Amino acid sequence: MKTVEQRLKDEQEFHNKIFETDKRHNEVGRFYAINKSVHKVYHRFIYNESQNKVYLEYGCGMDKGNRSTRLSKMGAKVHGIDISDYAIDHLAKEAKKENLEIDYQVMNAEDMTFPDNYFDVIYGTGILHHLDLEKAFDSISKKLKKNGTAIFIEPLGHNPLINGFRNRTPDIRTDDEHPLLVPDFKLAKAYFKQVDIEYFYLTTLGVPLLFKKNPPKSLINFSNAIDKGIFTLLPFMRKYAWQVVVKFSNPN
Template sequence: MNRLDREKEFHNEAFATDKRKKVKKYYKTTDRSKKFYRDKIHENIAGLSVLEYGCGPGSQAFSLAKAGAKVTAIDISDVAIEQTKEEAVRQGVEVACHVMDAEDLTFDDSSFDRVCGSGILHHLDLERCYKELSRVLKPGGLGIFFEPLGYNPVINLYRQMTPDLRTDDEHPLLNEDFELAKTYFDEVTPHFFHLTSIAASFIPAASAQSALARPLNGLDSILFETLPFMKKYAWITVLELRSL
């Protein structure tokens, strides 16, 4: 089985079962980065053509459509696409949904003003992915992605202990992936989140996670500003990619 088939099989199972729910309890501490991502992708969105890279019933496609964007959503998982279609009907919005390989898009050049995705780039061959993103973005278009980073030893230990929750081929982003992006984009801007706030993830109660994460996220901001080398040990990056 090749890499794309493995990814499709894994995500079909994840969307069809409760596998995705097993890790959601750890993500209550990422409210700050998720809000930053949501605010970025919705910024001045009315009237823009948007491609959501990787979708599902919990994706941003629906709120983007409600905000006035013309939204297209793709995923390698046909289960995810069917769930996205059903949710779009339920919410009363129009989203064009396609089963598609994110590394080999069928859209014309310069098709989209904005491309966004959450937890998708680290599943892809980034050279092929970046090339396709730069091709389908209009001049001045913006790509915005919410992604895990690969340097934090605590997070990496957790990844090693829970191999069933991830695919064999995924690769949290590294500095070299940011450098590769500069080959295809004029502006590459990573924003970094969650260092000490990772500790809140180990508290069982979601409300307690949020309460502890707030001051720790503030501490993280201070650390990243005063000790920039610590950014690489963040858990999450929101990555902006722009072609001029």
């Protein structure tokens, strides 16, 4: 079993490479072309009434500063952390060029050093499933204000077809990744009084298989509507979704 130090070192090296190259996008970019609906829900929450709020982008390297930059220009106080020192160095330089006061730091997301009860919103995409969830939930719950909310886009780990694809593409993921499972959301309830989950993408995942480039928006929208109906009428199918938007509120 890896030590914590080795796991963090491996994650740092992996994310440095991801930030420097387009390998991951080249491998799976066509699947991410369908996920506008999940980001629409995510962005609606993040950008709503952002002025004067204190934000943390939790794992800011993957977005390359786009959300943090927008929030800062909207009047929010923005912090960003990532395990990738390469990403933080790049983002800090970009913020300085634009005269934006964004605080970027290399930091262990499982043991954040910010003051307790500090953030109105903590947000991230594809970060929790790289972490020790007990440590991450504990750290997030402490740093959120009592009326604050943490919101994340994360992959689920129940769909055998998706898991089969993951097993065939080990070079674009780390050994320690663990897409979220139902027990992980139950664990979150030990740290947050409210856990809200919205599910995305089941039949829609077939669209990139049919159209490797520029899939028709009408077909994506139609498939999203089918998925929404499936998740509403057949709740047991929700865990087979590809992604979720999960909100953690009212920290214990």
